[in-house]
Amino acid sequence: MRSVKGKEWYQADEVAQEYDSKRFSKGGRLIDRREKEAVLAALGPVEDKNILEIACGTGRFTVMLAQEGANVVGLDISRAMMVQGREKARSAGVADRIEFLRGDAARLPFPDNHFDAVFAMRFFHLADTPAKFLAEMARVSKEQVFFDTFNDKSFRVTYNWLLPMGSRLYSNDGVNRLLADAGLALADAKHDFVIPFGFYRKIPNGIAQPFRSLDLAVGGTPLGDDFASVSYWNARVTTDTDESSRAATRASDAE
Numbered sequence: 001m002r003s004v005k006g007k008e009w010y011q012a013d014e015v016a017q018e019y020d021s022k023r024f025s026k027g028g029r030l031i032d033r034r035e036k037e038a039v040l041a042a043l044g045p046v047e048d049k050n051i052l053e054i055a056c057g058t059g060r061f062t063v064m065l066a067q068e069g070a071n072v073v074g075l076d077i078s079r080a081m082m083v084q085g086r087e088k089a090r091s092a093g094v095a096d097r098i099e100f101l102r103g104d105a106a107r108l109p110f111p112d113n114h115f116d117a118v119f120a121m122r123f124f125h126l127a128d129t130p131a132k133f134l135a136e137m138a139r140v141s142k143e144q145v146f147f148d149t150f151n152d153k154s155f156r157v158t159y160n161w162l163l164p165m166g167s168r169l170y171s172n173d174g175v176n177r178l179l180a181d182a183g184l185a186l187a188d189a190k191h192d193f194v195i196p197f198g199f200y201r202k203i204p205n206g207i208a209q210p211f212r213s214l215d216l217a218v219g220g221t222p223l224g225d226d227f228a229s230v231s232y233w234n235a236r237v238t239t240d241t242d243e244s245s246r247a248a249t250r251a252s253d254a255e
């Protein structure tokens with residue numbers, strides 16, 4: 001994948017080796033569980049489906065979906081991350097259901113309508129050309145595109161500048177424009193985590209749960225939707241998707 005902020009940082013061996021332990025230990029376990037629930041709820045049931053994951057990283061979702069019976073291709077820029085993913089797949093006994101590929105998300109090496117579903121988690125906040133990436137995801141999917149974003153009206157703005165990779169934040173209107181340009185129709189959107197990820201990662205899991213309960217209580221109100229730090233977008237491929245995807249790719253190539 002190209003045009004991604006901090007890609008040298010992301011590809012470092014030491015980052016790959018510590019990625020899961022730093023983000024999904026302590027209170028980060030709540031984040032891991034919620035993200036996996038979001039993916040399964042959107043894509044499931046996945047048995048015998050052919051699924052592409054963009055930016056598969058260490059294979060958290062790739063392995064989970066294979067365990068649910070899906071055939072999964074995981075695409076990532078980082079060889080070091082995929083080493084971790086392959087080890088997870090072998091340990092889980094699902095290596096035969098997963099193919100890990102190093103590739104460019106702006107030029108996916110697959111024909112049109114190749115997968116039943118295409119998804120990306122923890123990717124669009126890094127993408128410098130989100131329209132091109134989303135258009136490619138739509139092009140190779142028969143039915144569904146699912147992804148998450150970090151939001152520009154959230155507490156994440158208070159520490160975003162500290163992150164080694166940088167981070168792109170999105171408005172709801174901005175995402176809706178991206179979907180329309182890619183020929184995708186929004187089927188559903190979920191908004192979550194008024195308390196941002198960075199807070200949960202710093203506190204023990206036992207302490208994190210009461211904060212998560214408060215977070216969910218606030219998140220169930222209109223105020224929670226307005227200030228959620230994360231959104232999950234579930235979109236459907238339309239008849240106009242192919243032409244929209246090609247147009248977005250031509251426009252990006254001309255930049």
